[in-house]
Amino acid sequence: MDRGTLLVMAGFGMILLGFLLVFIGTVISSLGDGEVEGGGVIMIGPIPIIFGRGRGASVAAVLAIILMALWIIGFLLTRRG
Known part of the structure; x- marks a missing residue:
């Protein structure tokens, strides 16, 4: 696998990780009673x-x-x- 493909895959993985973290944070904050x-x-x-x-x-x-x-x-x- 060449370096360019590896960088594209790493960038795509970071974007997916960001979406996942936002989703998890939204779910956790909606379940809690306190202020965020x-x-x-x-x-x-x-x-x-x-x-x-x-x-x-x-x-x-x-x-x-x-x-x-x-x-x-x-x-x-x-x-x-």
Whole structure:
């Protein structure tokens, strides 16, 4: 099996795993009586879009700032070399 095929299969597996995790999380949160808190980040280039509420959104905001800084550093280093 060549490398390209392996990468395509790995990517497809990651997508399926993501759908499975979302499905499991939805089922678990619908069975519970408590409130669900969480957050997430969508990175469009160096610009983060943060959503959610509670502690999960705070963690997502910190991770978004770290990702944004790493993206800018990586961009400047590749442009310099």
